[in-house]
Amino acid sequence: EPEVTQTPSHQVTQMGQEVILRCVPISNHLYFYWYRQILGQKVEFLVSFYNNEISEKSEIFDDQFSVERPDGSNFTLKIRSTKLEDSAMYFCASSDVGGRVYNEQFFGPGTRLTVL
């Protein structure tokens, strides 16, 4: 069964460093998302991406964050200068072209980001 994959599974970085989290969405999906979950808290939406542009972003997704689909398979989240409060599990998700009513989003296993 097709699934969303994410690398790395765990990333440790120093405050102020740049990190890139990578995702490979399900191959025939056209909508891509990033969410994060701070330990013990609920999953929060960061950004959605369609047709090579951001379709929506939350207030969390400030200028330190960017997303890119560099090729036909990868979808990346870059944090330019990490802060301690960026420590969280980051989930990538994708959904197909079924439209709004059929917005089943399938999640990857997540990347645990630890900022020291």
Add this chain to the structure above:
Amino acid sequence: SQQGEEDPQALSIQEGENATMNCSYKTSINNLQWYRQNSGRGLVHLILIRSNEREKHSGRLRVTLDTSKKSSSLLITASRAADTASYFCATDAVRPNSGYALNFGKGTSLLVTP
């Protein structure tokens, strides 16, 4: 505004019993989805129910949706120890210029003991 608030926060049952979790939300939705998360792991999609549906089944799962009360319930029948996990509802709200963001609740932590 917060969407998708589940209750109870924690539920402990024995194998074979049924588990019922509830979710309430505040604004009009296109659909509501339930996810499972095992400790420290990813989110597994369980079921999606559209706003014009009232009930949906998938294996041992039964989901209901009452848009007049803005609430949903997830029933797991004949529970197993492997069902131990956190369960989240997530709503796709009707909004202009929506990028289909899902709003998650805080989840119900289910413990099924043998």
